[in-house]
Amino acid sequence: MMPTTTLDVERRRRSGRRAVTVTVLKAGFWLTVAMPFVLFALWGGPATLNPGTALSSLGTMAGLLGTNLVLVMVFLAARVPYLDRVIGHDVALAYHRRLGEPALYLILAHFALLTVGRSVENGRDVVGETLALIGDGEDTGLAYIGLGLFVVVVVTSAVTVIRRWFTHEMWFAVHALSYLGIVMALPHQSQDGAVLDPASWRYAYWLTLYAIAFGAMLVFRVLMPIGRSLWHDVRVTGVEPIAPGVVSIHLSGRRLTRLRAAGGQYAIWRFWSRATWFHGHPISLSAVPTDTTARITVRTLGKGSARISRVRPGTRVGFAGLFGIFTDAGRTSPRLSVVAAGVGVTPVRALLEDSPLTPGEATVVLRGRGADDRYLWDEVEALAEATGSRVVHMIGPRPAEAGTWMSTEGQTIGDVFPDLLDSDLYVCGPPAWSDLVVRDARAAGLPATRIHMERFDW
Known part of the structure; x- marks a missing residue:
């Protein structure tokens, strides 16, 4: 303890x-x-x-x-x-x-x-x-x-x-x-x-x-949303490909710190171009905003996300939010356990940047099916090194047995997180996969009040 x-x-x-x-x-x-x-x-x-x-x-x-x-x-x-x-x-x-x-x-x-x-x-x-x-x-x-x-x-x-x-x-x-x-x-x-x-x-x-x-x-x-969008004057400054089908969209604005954004939050973004104006997208911040810059990271999962991955610099951006309690403000325990898969790494990366961590306090599991799923992992690893946090990589397909979220057969959540019962657990990834993580955590005795998982559902 x-x-x-x-x-x-x-x-x-x-x-x-x-x-x-x-x-x-x-x-x-x-x-x-x-x-x-x-x-x-x-x-x-x-x-x-x-x-x-x-x-x-x-x-x-x-x-x-x-x-x-x-x-x-x-x-x-x-x-x-x-x-x-x-x-x-x-x-x-x-x-x-x-x-x-x-x-x-x-x-x-x-x-x-x-x-x-x-x-x-x-x-x-x-x-x-x-x-x-x-x-x-x-x-x-x-x-x-x-x-x-x-x-x-x-x-x-x-x-x-x-x-x-x-x-x-x-x-x-x-x-x-x-x-x-x-x-x-x-x-x-x-x-x-x-x-x-x-x-x-x-x-x-x-x-x-x-x-x-x-x-x-x-x-x-x-x-x-109209007033904030006009006041902060958010615009696209660049689109950076970071993996096949994944881009980081860099944004500029004014007085963005007045939004009091916390790492792990998301907004509903609307890009005012001919191909994207009619669709608002719930997307997490992938970095804590400065007074004049912000960043979101998007994976192409459909026509809408494919369109915003091609927005041009200078495009005006409207937004509603920021939303969510997938932040350090939700913690109650001395330790932090984090599991992220796929594009779920984006709010986790911002969460780690915004959390006051001491050496050994946090354990972060990064789950991917292959090399193409390792986006932003280098940034997470750099943040972990700076705070003395432990990072566990899980790469490869899940075993043939049904009902596991890990890449190694027979491994338990207690093996990955020895201090799980002294932790708050943050989970972000595909819904069905995230449910398996939550199931194992609850079976291990972690109270539901210390499990944090956010769904960007409409």
Whole structure:
């Protein structure tokens, strides 16, 4: 066991504060889930209770809960910096996707229960009542169209096969329909007795939720990226090939240190050229920025990354971020264990540059299938030598046996990291491969809170 230092104590305090904040955020979420029930109870519910009004009341509750989850989803996708510092943008998006299906089911239940309830009250069949509701006014018709759009968005997001088939541009265009669906439902929600009925005091509560969710979206996904991009004036200064299919893009800008970038973070970069302007790319910094320079490293994995690998010097660059807690700020332990494969070495290289390391504190595993996968390894080795860190090379294909992330059969994670249980483990590489590393670390007894892995998922 290594002796506890002042830095270790501060790291644990910081981790404790983050855990408290996460608890408060979760409590806030459940409070918003409870509020529709409270408001409905205070509202008084239906004047008389019979099968029709009971079904309609259940439908109203389902609609209120569904609306609440949709607004939470919008907030989680808004790239709020505070959320990113606490849980990470990738985790926020994972929660965003997780809420999609229950939100859809609640909204479907809202339409179904209200329709059945009113059909019972009015003595009509369900089909006739549905047609009557659609023809009842423009507001309800728009709400049905909004429901259809929301179904399309959730299905394309939740069904993995469909999502993988879509290009980023196709998926983004379809996903944008969710916002159109919400807008189309607003007139319906403003009817007498509905969520946004201005005659009800509940109006202030729901209007506040709408303002927070869409205000965050406007500020952090639109206004802040535009303002920062213009202010820092980032441009391409050069494209440096460093391996087959891999380039480092060198950037210039002004007052970049004001971004307070940490090694291991990433931004969503948009290169303003004819071939690349329509696609934002989540790419890690491969070096800690100076006041006037920055660098990212890109591997060609598709048409989009191939296009940005050919951008010309002078191209203006917009960006959103920086994001991520794959940084030294997430550490709580006296030792550092790092595993990187492929282009996953880029945030690791910046992380090591930005971490205050003492001799023997860090062990870094660099995994590659062959000589072509050794990009930036020389820089990592130079940083390791300067800090007295240990570097382990794993080169070659994985053994024929399934379920190993190493290049040597029979080797265990404890063989590679003898001090693993005194460490924070940082893992960056292909998702399926990274999952194997995490599996072995958890099996060895390392708590999940000390495992750091970031996914650049859209």
